[in-house]
Amino acid sequence: MSVKSVVSSKPPTPQYPKISIPPLLGASLEELNAWVQEQGQPAYRGKQLHQWIYQRGVRSLTDITVFSKQWRESVAEVPIGRSTLQHRSTAPDGTVKYLLELGDGEIIETVGMPTFKKWGKSRNRQADNPDALERLTVCVSTQVGCPMACDFCATGKGGYKRNLTRSEIVDQVLTVQEDFGQRVSHIVFMGMGEPLLNVNNTLGSIQCLNKDVGIGQRNLTVSTVGIPGRIRNLAKYRLQATLAVSLHAPNQELREEIIPSARKYPIEELFAECRDYVEMTGRRVSFEYILLAGVNDLPEHAHQLSRQLRGFQSHVNLIPYNPIQEVDYKRPSYDRIQNFVQALEKHHTAHSVRYSRGLETDAACGQLRANKK
Helix, strand or coil: CCHHHHHHCCCCCCCCCCCCCCCCCCCCHHHHHHHHHHCCCCCHHHHHHHHHHHCCCCCCHHHCCCCCHHHHHHCCCCCCCCCEEEEEEECCCCCEEEEEECCCCCEEEEEEEEEECCCCCCCCCCCCCHHHEEEEEEECCCEEECCCCCCCCHHHHCCEEEECCHHHHHHHHHHHHHHHCCCCCEEEECCCCCHHHCHHHHHHHHHHHHHHHCCCHHHEEEEECCCCCHHHHHHCCCCCCEEEEECCCCCHHHHHHHCHHHHHCCHHHHHHHHHHHHHHHCCCEEEEEEECCCCCCCHHHHHHHHHHCCCCCEEEEEEECCCCCCCCCCCCCHHHHHHHHHHHHHCCCCEEECCCCCHHHCCCCCCCCCCCC
């Protein structure tokens, strides 16, 4: 079937997997209504339960005071699905890194990134006035560890253990929201793990965060290094979320050096899927490009990249490298970054330079490894 025929056809109704209860977090209003009735309670209790979980952030059924004491005691052992905060550290720019312990003892990392209404002359300032917050972004993890083993990324150095469940993904957002005392406005699926290797729980959490937590899909970004066939499959859902592809190189040979999984996914096929995604969804693709000094930051690399993206509805996010201990990559100098930018501008390639938040606490892009600092 051609892409055009897919575009003209009626979008399919997304078939999200049914959630297994318990835990309760991640369940929709309809699913909670059904569950309370299975417990012998009237259906309206489901709406109350939904409000307490998603609006009040309750952590135990015993704390829901609108329920009778007798029923609370009878379901006291039913888990809502909230994690336990193991560590919290704050960077000078207000970015907060959280280490969260899951029900089986595994540890994941989540990052809360506040944006203030007025930064003044310096980006580094503490979030001591919540009223100054303009937006609050959460960087969520989708796996414990990551199997992709990108050479520049700390998460991949620690290996892969398992996928996160829908409730474990949603919990990260509620944890940051509770800690800041502010509603989360934006979510980026750019933490530990490869979202498209955990696609069912990623899609389920997007549905929950949108419909139950109340965050618009256009404020969500799903990142992927690229898994054969998965981008095109994701397009069928017609999500309004932004797709961010971790590209990091303009050609196959260089990409294979820093992204081992690229050996099984030629860059031409990756771009073909991305072009299909744009045509099927009408949404542009964002390409993430970490600048590594002397590796992929030469003007000739920028020229190659621009030629690859010619006629493509896309945007390039340039991210100066954030150092980790295991490798000797360096962040490019300001002049090298500007030379790369100027090369992109010659081709009129849409771009921006993103200096990562939370660098001082190892909470920046590529630094997540579920340890304290």
